């Protein structure tokens with residue numbers, strides 16, 4: 075492998091020779107990034123896809139990023155919805171949650187309000203997914219399970235401004251029975267990539283989430299709204315303010 079090649083991570087890059095060894099059909103996995111404004115949602119997605127760190131704050135208009143990864147020999151097409159942290163109406167957030175297969179709920183360790191919002195967002199995700207799977211019981215497959223959610227604490231590099239301890243974050247995630255990571259998107263490229271890796275690893279192997287009946291019915295409902303969100307194709311878009 076060419077060490078000098080500007081790729082995002084050796085664990086995640088899909089090389090041509092690897093592609094030929096993969097036996098299963100690629101699956102599409104939709105990840106929704108939730109969290110209050112300025113917690114680092116856009117910085118995290120862009121860091122994961124391009125390795126670059128955005129040092130400037132530009133409030134997000136919703137964007138869907140597309141990216142391809144190979145995890146444990148399984149090719150995944152990722153569609154990552156970077157939501158706007160600004161207030162939005164309940165219907166909009168519901169549509170986005172219905173669109174997703176799995177979720178990263180972010181807060182900043184320097185912002186207690188963003189931490190306080192985590193529990194509400196996690197309950198919302200579980201509630202909306204439970205309702206949209208039609209209350210079916212006893213069915214097989216991932217549609218009846220709560221969707222994978224990971225709680226992510228960002229900006230741990232800002233120790234002097236810390237308002238939420240790591241123990242508090244771990245305690246909340248434990249109470250919600252969710253996985254938890256504390257990271258610095260600014261300082262930690264590998265730990266940022268590991269968040270996505272771990273989330274993808276929580277998806278049941280047998281579940282082709284892009285074609286299950288409940289996923290399809292959810293998506294019919296939300297497709298009109300989501301089509302309005304700009305899509306960023308693979309490859310690094312150029313923004314001012316990016317640093318390596």
Ligand SMILES: Nc1nc2c(ncn2[C@@H]2O[C@H](COP(=O)(O)OP(=O)(O)OP(=O)(O)O)[C@@H](O)[C@H]2O)c(=O)[nH]1
Nearest residue numbers: 111112113114115116117129130131134159259260
């Ligand atoms: N120190 C530090 N700053 C960070 C880190 N991650 C993101 N930031 C900064 O936090 C600010 C907000 O980051 P964004 O990624 O725009 O936040 P967002 O959650 O997408 O915000 P909205 O678009 O309003 O929802 C930017 O100035 C980033 O550079 C980090 O790990 N450490």
